[in-house]
Amino acid sequence: MTANGEPIPRYWLYGEPHAVPELRFVHIETIPERMRLHNWEVQPHRHDGLSHTLLVTEGGGRLTVDATDWVFRAPALIAVPAQVVHGFRFDPGTDGQVLTLSEGFLGGVLAAIHEAELRAALALPFARDLDPAAPDRPALERAFAAIAEEFRAHHLGRASAIAAHVTLMLVTAARLIAAETIAAAGGAGRGRSPDVRLLARLRPLIDERFREHWPVERYAGALGVTAGRLNAACRRVTGRSTLQLVHARVMLEAKRSLTYTGLGMAEIGYALGFEDPAYFSRFFAKRDGRSPHAFRRAHLADDGSAPPPGGSLDGNGLDPDGASSPQ
Incomplete structure (x- = not known):
């Protein structure tokens, strides 16, 4: 049990005290930036209102969701929807990007999307190895890189630019998932428990x-x-x-x-x-x-003042270096 009596720890970002995210919260960092602080292991926990999407470019590890394990090797794409209890064990030296979005921000992006396949692309947790030769993989890397670049800058229209790149990321992710689902035995439900599938419905x-x-x-x-x-x-x-x-x-x-x-x-x-x-x-x-x-x-009162940890896109935006700070 945790100190507040909850059996499952809740965090802002992993290792940081729990807080309620701003509606347009966005954060992106490399896997080593946080995992080196925690010996490359993330104990089971959840985030209220925050989802993760990871692009693993080097190394590998294991994602645990609902007592189900996915072993992944780079290049890999990982999704953890908001509220889902999850844990990680990364191989030391693993690299890549971790994109964290509030439900408010992601919901705004999805509201403008009409294709059901795109809206469902990150609805279920998964860890999926990608074909290094897949033609859409470079587009996925470019989308993550563009989000990181906009996140750390203070350019005009930053929120709109990040939303556009998140949309491109969803398009590319959906294409990769669709292509690999056709090729993989077991289909899209492979490795997902009945509980996870029920929650997705x-x-x-x-x-x-x-x-x-x-x-x-x-x-x-x-x-x-x-x-x-x-x-x-x-x-x-x-x-x-x-x-x-x-x-x-x-x-x-x-x-x-x-x-x-x-x-x-x-x-x-x-x-x-x-x-x-x-x-x-x-x-x-x-x-x-x-x-x-x-x-x-x-x-x-907060509009135009310093943002909360990690970066609401409301008001004055993010710290210049894009770093998060614990509350």
């Missing part, structure tokens, strides 16, 4: 129905399983219950509205399915520690 359903405040039993029925089975799968993969995942999605949408619109509290609450504005305020405060008004005031 749940996520788009939550996106579609979270405003309707469905009970867990209704989500389970739509997926053809019992509520107990669904809750068990969610807890094993993410450390959270089904209801907690739904509430996290409601909070993400609430924060988007508070940050990017001028809607009043009652309007935001009604749009999220709350008939009573006071109940919406209590719901928000219980999960964020601040009222919706206080959250909006804090965001407006």
Whole structure:
């Protein structure tokens, strides 16, 4: 058990205290930058609202998700969606890039994408070796390099440029995955547990129905399983219950509205399915520690000031060297 009573540690970035990410948080660093500090091993943990995509260019290692292991060798592409409990053991000397995106930033990118294959490219955890001769692999390396370059700069339109390069990364990743799925025995589900596959079906359903405040039993029925089975799968993969995942999605949408619109509290609450504005305020405060008004005031006060660790693309942006700092 952790000090706060949770069985699964939660971190900002690995080894840094847990915090709630800004809506447009982006961070990229090399694998050695963080792994040298932790003897190349990452104990099982999760991040609230942050997903990882890794491009491994040298070395290899093992990804563990939901008691399932993937062994990978460079070149390799790895995806770990938000909330999924995961751990790594890298071979010493492994190199590559680790891209971390908030659900808010990634959601904004995906909102502009209409192809289901691209939207699903990083929806499930995986570690996939790439064919060194694959024609799309250089494009993937260029996309990661371009994201890193924009991340460390303060050029005009940086957020838009990173979003464009993330889109290109998703396109290339989807093409590589599709090509290798056809060639590989076992197909796209190879190595993924039933729990992980069930969670992958749940996520788009939550996106579609979270405003309707469905009970867990209704989500389970739509997926053809019992509520107990669904809750068990969610807890094993993410450390959270089904209801907690739904509430996290409601909070993400609430924060988007508070940050990017001028809607009043009652309007935001009604749009999220709350008939009573006071109940919406209590719901928000219980999960964020601040009222919706206080959250909006804090965001407006921070606009143009120093960013949180790792780098929100709101306001003044990132530290010049792009480094993250623990809270």
